Amino acid sequence: xxxxxxxxxxxxxxxxxxxxxxxxxxxxxxxxxxxxxxxxxxxxxxxxxxxxxxxxxxxxxxxxxxxxxxxxxxxxxxxxxxxxxxxxxxxxxxxxxxxxxxxxxxxxxxxxxxxxxxxxxxxxxxxxxxxxxxxxxxxxxxxxxxxxxxxxxxxxxxxxxxxxxxxxxxxxxxxxxxxxxxxxxxxxxxxxxxxxxxxxxxxxxxxxxxxxxxxxxxxxxxxxxxxxxxxxxxxxxxxxxxxx
Amino acid sequence: xxxxxxxxxxxxxxxxxxxxxxxxxxxxxxxxxxxxxxxxxxxxxxxxxxxxxxxxxxxxxxxxxxxxxxxxxxxxxxxxxxxxxxxxxxxxxxxxxxxxxxxxxxxxxxxxxxxxxxxxxxxxxxxxxxxxxxxxxxxxxxxxxxxxxxxxxxxxxxxxxxxxxxxxxxxxxxxxxxxxxxxxxxxxxxxxxxxxxxxxxxxxxxxxxxxxxxxxxxxxxxxxxxxxxxxxxxxxxxxxxxxxxxxxxxxxxxxxxxxxxxxxxxxxxxxxxxxxxxxxxxxxxxxxxxxxxxxxxxxxxxxxxxxxxxxxxxxxxxxxxxxxxxxxxxxxxxxxxxxxxxxxxxxxxxxxxxxxxxxxxxxxxxxxxxxxxxxxxxxxxxxxxxxxxxxx
Numbered sequence: 001x002x003x004x005x006x007x008x009x010x011x012x013x014x015x016x017x018x019x020x021x022x023x024x025x026x027x028x029x030x031x032x033x034x035x036x037x038x039x040x041x042x043x044x045x046x047x048x049x050x051x052x053x054x055x056x057x058x059x060x061x062x063x064x065x066x067x068x069x070x071x072x073x074x075x076x077x078x079x080x081x082x083x084x085x086x087x088x089x090x091x092x093x094x095x096x097x098x099x100x101x102x103x104x105x106x107x108x109x110x111x112x113x114x115x116x117x118x119x120x121x122x123x124x125x126x127x128x129x130x131x132x133x134x135x136x137x138x139x140x141x142x143x144x145x146x147x148x149x150x151x152x153x154x155x156x157x158x159x160x161x162x163x164x165x166x167x168x169x170x171x172x173x174x175x176x177x178x179x180x181x182x183x184x185x186x187x188x189x190x191x192x193x194x195x196x197x198x199x200x201x202x203x204x205x206x207x208x209x210x211x212x213x214x215x216x217x218x219x220x221x222x223x224x225x226x227x228x229x230x231x232x233x234x235x236x237x238x239x240x241x242x243x244x
Numbered sequence: 245x246x247x248x249x250x251x252x253x254x255x256x257x258x259x260x261x262x263x264x265x266x267x268x269x270x271x272x273x274x275x276x277x278x279x280x281x282x283x284x285x286x287x288x289x290x291x292x293x294x295x296x297x298x299x300x301x302x303x304x305x306x307x308x309x310x311x312x313x314x315x316x317x318x319x320x321x322x323x324x325x326x327x328x329x330x331x332x333x334x335x336x337x338x339x340x341x342x343x344x345x346x347x348x349x350x351x352x353x354x355x356x357x358x359x360x361x362x363x364x365x366x367x368x369x370x371x372x373x374x375x376x377x378x379x380x381x382x383x384x385x386x387x388x389x390x391x392x393x394x395x396x397x398x399x400x401x402x403x404x405x406x407x408x409x410x411x412x413x414x415x416x417x418x419x420x421x422x423x424x425x426x427x428x429x430x431x432x433x434x435x436x437x438x439x440x441x442x443x444x445x446x447x448x449x450x451x452x453x454x455x456x457x458x459x460x461x462x463x464x465x466x467x468x469x470x471x472x473x474x475x476x477x478x479x480x481x482x483x484x485x486x487x488x489x490x491x492x493x494x495x496x497x498x499x500x501x502x503x504x505x506x507x508x509x510x511x512x513x514x515x516x517x518x519x520x521x522x523x524x525x526x527x528x529x530x531x532x533x534x535x536x537x538x539x540x541x542x543x544x545x546x547x548x549x550x551x552x553x554x555x556x557x558x559x560x561x562x563x564x565x566x567x568x569x570x571x572x573x574x575x576x577x578x579x580x581x582x583x584x585x586x587x588x589x590x591x592x593x594x595x596x597x598x599x600x601x602x603x604x605x606x607x608x609x610x611x612x613x614x615x616x617x618x619x620x621x622x623x624x625x626x627x628x629x630x631x632x633x634x635x636x
Contacts, residue, residue, distance in 0.1 A: 038374035042458035045370075049455050216441055220448030228456060228464075 025178070029187045032174070033194015036167030040195040041202075043165035046225045047109055047156055052205045053218030054116050055148060062206030068153035069160075070199065074192050076161015077168075081188035084172045085181050100240045105163050106233030112156050113226035117219045167195065260314030270308040272608065277303050277615050284623060295627035299619045302326070307611050316575030316603065317551075320414065321424060327618040328421015332475040334625035339477055342389055347480035353381035359392035359477070362401050362417070366450060366523040367457035367465060368394075379461050400617065407609045409531025410524045411573035413514055413554075415614040418621055419472045420514050427505035427553060434507040443515060443555050443570060446522035453519050471496035471513055515554030515570070525570045533606040534589050535577060537565040538596035541585035548577035548586050565595065573606070 033040075041048070048069070055065055171191045175184045208214070261269070277300040284296035306319045313319075339346055348358060360382045371379045378384065378394055386393040404416050413420055453465040466473070468489060474497035479486050500513035514521050528534070537548075542562065549557045556571040567577070577586045587599035588606060 042371065042374055042455075042461075044459075045455040046452070046459050049451065053451075213444060217444050217447045217451070220445060221451040224448055224452040225456065228452070 025183060025187055026190055028174070029171070029190035030194045032167070032171055033191040034197065035194075036170065037195045037198035040165060040167050041198045043163070043167075044160045044199075046228070047113065047160055048199070048202060050113060050218055050222035050225055051116055051152070051156055052202055054119075054215065054222060055206070057206065057208070057210040059203065059206045061148065062203050065148060065150075065153045066199065066203060068150050069157035070192075070196050072154040072157030073161035073196075074189065076158045077188045077192045078185055080162055080168070080172065081175050081184045082181065084176050085178065085184035088176050099236045102164055103233040103236030103240065105159055106229045106236065108233075109156070109159050109163070110226040110228075110230035110233060112152065112159065113222045113229065116152060117222035117226060119219065259312055261312055263312065266308055266311040269311045269604070270304060273307045273611055273615065274300075274304040276612050277619065280616055280619060281623060284620075289627070291627040291630040292623070294630055295623040295625075298626055299615075299623035302622065303611070303615045303619045307607070310607065310611075314600075315579045316607065317579045320574060321428060323614060323618060324414065324421040325425040325428065326421070326622055327418055328423075328425055330622050330625035330629075331418040331421075334621060334628050335476055337625075337628040337631075345480070346477055348477055349480045353479075356381060356383040356387070357390050358382045359390055360394045360397045361392070361466075362397060362412075363419075363470060363472075363518075363520045364463050364466060365398065365401060366454055366520060367463045370454055370458040371461060374458065377461070379457060380463055404613050404617070405524065405527050406531075407613060409533065409573070410521070410528045410569075410571060411531070411533070411606075411610055412524050412527075413518075413521050413572040414574040415610045416617055417514075418618065420511060422472075422475070423501045423505040423511050423513050424553065426502050427509045427511060430506055430509060433509045433550075435504075436508075438508060438510070438555065440555065440558065443568070445516050446519050446570075449517065450519035450522040465519060468492060469496065471499075471501050471517075473497075509553075510555065511553040514572070515556075521554075521570065521572075528569055528571065532591050533573060533602065534591060535567050535571055535573060535575075536587055536589040536595045537562055538585045538587060539563075539565050541583045541596075543583055543585075545582070547580045547582065551576040551580035573610075578603075 051069075052062065052065075055062055171188060175187050178184045178187060281296040281300050284292050303323065306323050309319045310316055336346055343352060343357075352358070358381045360380060364380055368378055368380060371377050380394060383390050383393045384395055386396055401412075404412055408415060449465075449469075453469070456464045467479070469492065471493060473490075473493040478490055478493055481487050481490050496513075496517075500517055504510075504512035542565075544559075544562065546559070546562075548562070549555075549559070553574060553576055554570060554572060556568045557577060558568060561568050575588075578588060580586075587596050588603035589595055589599065590602040590605060593602070
């Protein structure tokens, strides 16, 4: 990367020097992601945990779903980074004041969790694995459990990607100071990478046996968390509507 | 014998143990109780002397009756209900003495004056692991204004949990006694059909409050869902949010602790709501004591299932000779079993071989800790009540 160095006294460009992106911004973005990852996962936990628990058992299924989730989350991150870079740091500072947006995201998250709790995306395959097989034709190949649909993972990933949390805002403020959009996107992508590492231990949930009781508990938890998101989101929207 | 039974059809069964043997078995608990309350008995203040003496007598007498009759649940219930109803008395009195009100202001919260209660433990674990922060507005170490600090309560909880496992909920929890009292009031069960899936709710609630507490950095259960806030301590009502919180506390208390236990004769808050209870169930896996069923004697009469206050028995679990994970070892099933198929059991030993030995071993530990924690609460609360009476 090439930047122009200006003299602080005269303001005249004195030289064009190559600043290694890896040594400065890369390390900063990665470290910021890694350091604030625990807060990130704590913020996303109420969505990610019940969503993972209602998934059918199996490492491959979980890995695929997690990839979709993280991919969509990355898109949300990059979108946010682009907006912040274009609008300047002001948007990051006022984003928190846009309570209607936070409220709307929370209501949407509540809806997403309720859909999962109702078992719409993959109830059939989750339950199929937890119950004994029925009549099987002799000689027929064993039926492969149907895959969960990707829509849910993508939707929840994107919504958590644009849902505000303290590390997200810190990264947003830093991105606004970067010289180019490419830098901003690279910064947020690396920041995302640092935080994504913390999501990997959640894959261990894939090996827990899905009994009917387990799935019932997971769905109940999803309903309870949806209630909270719904309540919190609706409160913010009502507050905004009343007080402006 | 047969003719005697016909002549005296309602004659009481012979006592489980002789008086002499029962006294001998009670001696260690009596000495322990005296040891626990000696400092109180030696300190000035007649009210405290009377309270401590009553607690010693009460705990010793109940243990003697357990030994004499062989029944556990019936006598434990007297202690537990007394603890449940007396705890708020002492607690509220100390709050009013310290702060002048049951409500806690933001100022006191920030000052670390909120007493720590065991219900918070599952909520502080994830934030503590992820960010090394205790998300509770209390002090880590005891202070002059707040002796119930995080370290003290976690230490007590850990010690009791290692000995009792989920039996914490029957011998140590100072909240469960209120609903057990209301469940004991009616003679007949008014609501018999309870969906067995309800016993999964505490697990779901545990997951929800644990992750939400980590996300919001506050103990969510205490802030929004604890029914016992209605009779202990609650955030001062200063606006719509705190009014909603207070409404939830009162509604949950009335519904889960008063009305539903009365209608179902079950501990509905403990069995179908309390996330701490679900968390505590996990320690049943490592605890040495459990209830088992001797399948050679069991006639599947389901009396034990009806008696169980938290629905910790299912037809399937009884067929397997076990209880469910949420069994809190109250002894209701053992006491109700007419065939003596439900027995106390020490893990690693054969089932139904010397079950009384397992019961004794469990009860010594459980009752000693109950005397230490619950007995002292009873003594203090009695002293508080005596302080209000116009007797000098």
